[in-house]
Amino acid sequence: MPSILIRKGRVIDPVSGRDEEADLLIEEGRILTIGRDLAAKADETIDATGLIISPGLIDPHVHLREPGQEHKETILTGSRAAVAGGFTTVCCMPNTSPTLDSPEIVRFVYDQARRAECRVFPVAAGTIGRKGEKMAEIRLLARAGAVGISDDGDVIASAGVMKSVLTATAAAGLAFMQHCQEPTLTQNAAMHAGGISTRLGLPGWPRIAEEIIIERDVRLVGETHCRYHVQHLSCAGSVDIVEAARDRGLPVTAEVSPHHLLLTDEACLGYDTSAKMNPPLRETSDLEALRRGVAEGVITVLATDHAPHTADEKSLPFSEAPFGIIGLETALAGYARALIEPGHIDWPRLIELLTINPARLCNLDREHVGENGLGELREGGIADVTLIDPVREWTVSESDLAGQSRNTPFLDWTFHARPVMTIVGGVVRMSRIEVGV
Ligand SMILES: [Zn+2]
Known part of the structure; x- marks a missing residue:
């Protein structure tokens, strides 16, 4: 070497x-x-x-589609996008097929990752098949190397199941990462509920669908003391709920993605499916609140939610096209545009949100793994x-x-x-x- x-x-x-x-x-x-x-x-x-x-950038939230949807991305091709975007480590979400809900599949990801260009760590599902019903063997998933627990792509809707998952995740020493979407409030929803969804005649997705889950979960965190991480915040009210929980000393963190810091629901005009995301792009007041949330230290992690889909899938009509965009290669530039250029934060702070903070979230820092810890230059x-x-x-x-x-x-x-x-x-x-x- x-x-x-x-x-x-x-x-x-x-x-x-x-x-x-x-x-x-x-x-x-x-x-x-x-x-x-x-x-x-x-x-x-x-x-x-x-x-x-800078220390190598770390993205705690990507979708690499392997196993099951290798026509969109693989662990290898996703890792190429990662290093092109400056990332040395990514954590991949469990909404694969089969679901990343067993120690065997956790080990499969590690096996595939040996050929990858960057480090790849799996986040495993909290429930079997991400169905939100039967809890996965979280202790065994952690022992196999899962660096976090999440049903991302879907919320754990049942409060009872969620409480058990939080208890088991805390016992395993991991953080739980929630995709906050109350499903009964978002049926068929394609974009943010507002003037533009009305104009386009598309079913809307209200902010409260996100806020209500964070509110509920914060109460469960108060009981279980599990480290709890809100994925891809999209609205102003969510920032307030996270801030209040952190002020109370609860172990709550949150992330925001480049697109929610740079785009609003206006990007959906013309039925542009490249602006169809879950959670959806919202309004300027939300975008500003998210930027302020980063500036004021409420949001301490940045994550791309890199979600590859084929051109064919994204050419479907807006209501049928899949949610999500790729993000690894434009992330750093987007964060600089949204956060540094307007003066919200400086480079040292941006790098903290892209290195040591996600490392700590996923137990990849020195505190957890000793001399092999990631996220710093020493x-x-x-x-x-x-x-x-x-x-x-x-x-x-x-x-x-x-x-x-x-x-x-x-x-x-x-x-x-x-x-x-x-x-x-x-x-x-x-x-x-x-x-x-
Ligand atoms: Zn998600």
């Missing part, structure tokens, strides 16, 4: 609080030294002047590193996308930040810059 010396970048490590110009030397998959003007030689030298040197630590050009202008084009599917509303958008190198375990997996030898 060639050694790598990265010179003169802005090293940002939220765990140690480091934010300074420095060099970083990588040998044998580990970070050997971080310091100014290192008198070191390496097989490859990278001039990182003007670039940010001497002796694993060399998962992302180089970011904070001012690189680029336009999203279909031919540029490395994953298998193309369903994104951000085609032809011009952004002003981009990951330019992804290093996983000391190996360069993606590069958009010159490497000197």
Whole structure:
């Protein structure tokens, strides 16, 4: 494995609080030294002047479609999209076919992940088949390597089942990640319930369908003390509920996705299925509340909800097309557009939300896995590193996308930040810059 010396970048490590110009030397998959003007030689030298040197980005919420829907994405193709987007680690959701609800399938994901370009960790289902009825063997799933529990794609609607799942998830030392959607309030719903759904004649999805589940779950968390994580927040009221729970000291965290920070339900005009998401795009007041939620420290994790679908599926009429968009390759640029450019947060904070915070959520940090912990840059630590050009202008084009599917509303958008190198375990997996030898 060639050694790598990265010179003169802005090293940002939220765990140690480091934010300074420095060099970083990588040998044998580990970070050997971080310091100014290192008198070191390496097989490859990278001039990182003007670039940010960040811990490898971690996405705790992606759909890799394997097993069962390999025509949309596989663990391998999803990992290509991940490293193209600067991610060194992704956590994949259990709504596969078969469902990720048994230790055998957890191990299958790890087996497939050995060929992947980045690290892939499975989040396993809380109930068998994600049906919300019979609890899965959560203890065994955790022992097989599940890094979180979720029925994502669906909510656990029964409060009784949810309480049992939270109790078992807490005992296993994991966090539960909830897809918050009260199903009786969203039957046939295709988009946010508002003026535009009325105009388009599409059944609407009210905000309260999300809020009511978070309200209920916060009460269950008060009883079970399970770490509880709200997936893909979409509305202003949800931010308030999460804030109140955190103020009470409950172990509640929340994530937001790039599209909810950048788009509103107006993107659905013209029946554009690339704007059909679950939860749906809402209104400007929600988008602003979500950005404020990040700025004020209520939302502490960012996640793409990368959801590949084929062009054929997305060409169906709006009401029949599947929910979701891909997100890994445009995520960092989108977060910079939504959060940094308007001045809500700075780069060190953004990197914290993309590295150590998701690592802690999924037990991938040093506290949980000792010296192999992810999410930080430290001497002796694993060399998962992302180089970011904070001012690189680029336009999203279909031919540029490395994953298998193309369903994104951000085609032809011009952004002003981009990951330019992804290093996983000391190996360069993606590069958009010159490497000197
Ligand atoms: Zn979901």
